Amino acid sequence: MSETISVDLKGTLGNFTLDCTFHAPLRGVIALYGPSGCGKTSVLRGIAGLNRLSGKVEIGSECWQNETGFVPVYKRPLGYVFQEASLFPHLSVRKNLTFAMAKGENNLSPTFDEVVEFLNIAHLIDRAPHNLSGGERQRVAIGRALLSHPKILLMDEPISALDKRSRDEILPFLIGLRDRLSMPIIYITHDIYEVERLADTLVLMDSGKVIASGSLREIEANPDLPLANTREAAVNLDGYVKSYNEHTGLVEVDVPGGTFIAPSAPLVRGKKMRIRIAANDVSLAVEKPLKSSILNVMPARILTMREQGYFEVLVKLELGDNGKGAHFLSRLTRHSWQILGLREGMDVYTQIKGVALIDQQEG
Ligand SMILES: Nc1ncnc2c1ncn2[C@@H]1O[C@H](COP(=O)(O)OP(=O)(O)OP(=O)(O)O)[C@@H](O)[C@H]1O
DSSP, X not given: OOOEEEEEEEEEETTEEEEEEEEEESSSEEEEEOOTTSSHHHHHHHHHTSSOOEEEEEETTEEEEOSSOXXXXXXXXXXXXXXXXXXXXXXOHHHHHHHTOOSXXXXXXXXXXHHHXXXXXXXXXXXXXXXXXXXXXXXXXXXXXXXXXXXXXXXXXXXXXXXXXXHXXXXXXXXHHHHTXXXXXXXXXXXXXXXXXXXXXXXXXXXXXXXXXXXXXXXXXXXXXXXXXXXXXXXXXXXXXXXXXXXXXXXXXXXXXXXXXXXXXXXXXXXXXXXXXXGGXXXXXXXXXXXXXXXXXXXXXXXXXXXXXXXXXXXXXXXXXXXXXXXXXXEEEHHHHHHTTOOTTOEEEEEEOOOEEEEOSOO
16 A cells, blocks of 8 residues: 655646645655745645645545546545634534544544543533633544544644644644554644644645655755755754653653753653754864763764855754764854864764754654
């Protein structure tokens, strides 16, 4: 069975031209990310069959449309979650959920009780939608989408209309959907914070086109893409807890090519964690710094350098010395690059001033 999603959709909407092609593994969160008006919603609606665009949509072994056929929206096994939860106002939470329940089972889909427990909505079950907070309404909307036994969830900025507190409350549920329920999700956002927490695959869009797609870490570490050219440029690496030291309060997290150390609450060995390394927090040294308060000092190789304006350079690095390590970025002054005699292919030491740990549900 094919484990990929292939999208190749073309069309015009008013004056807007869409020409969107990407392929991605059919697992985890595939984030469609790009500025407002670049065509994200149009693509998602095209995948659902809500917008009739020409081209191909294949979800694993199922073909939803191609040159010769078009499966109508109601026959596509998908759950759609909109920016604003669209619940039936006259029905209780329970009835909103049961209304959507599909007959039969598919092995990805959780049961009613599992959905209620997972989304922590048991205490809301007899309420009317207008008595719920925005975050609670959105959790019910996600529950409703899950109970239709979808093969995939399509989410259009599901938390962007919520306040920060509700957003932070709902993000762990979305991480849980991805990790605990193994439900593939195509997720639209224009917020890099959500991308960093949720995405496994990133599809970058601009002006109706896909400008790059691939794993989150590959796309973030590519100095030629627009993400790397922002002040917030960072790379998120997935790793596992190697050890936790309760005397120092420090956790060690293994990623390909190295082990990062960071202060943390206690964590169990083997837990999946994501590590965020901001380009601005990575400095380089040609010799191993012997005494430093910086916890993470690691060997790495310079892969490429790109000039950024006149005074700065962006350096792509590979962690470790076996050629198989994770890639990440460092932003330096051009002055430092020159004075240290740095060059592509050179082995250096990286000093990483701070790493952020992003909790992942699994493990
Ligand atoms: N039915 C339509 N008729 C005419 N123009 C449309 C239609 N649907 C979308 N558009 C236009 O297509 C462009 C892309 O819109 P779309 O909603 O897909 O972008 P988006 O990236 O999802 O934006 P946002 O992040 O602001 O929601 C916009 O210029 C929009 O005005």
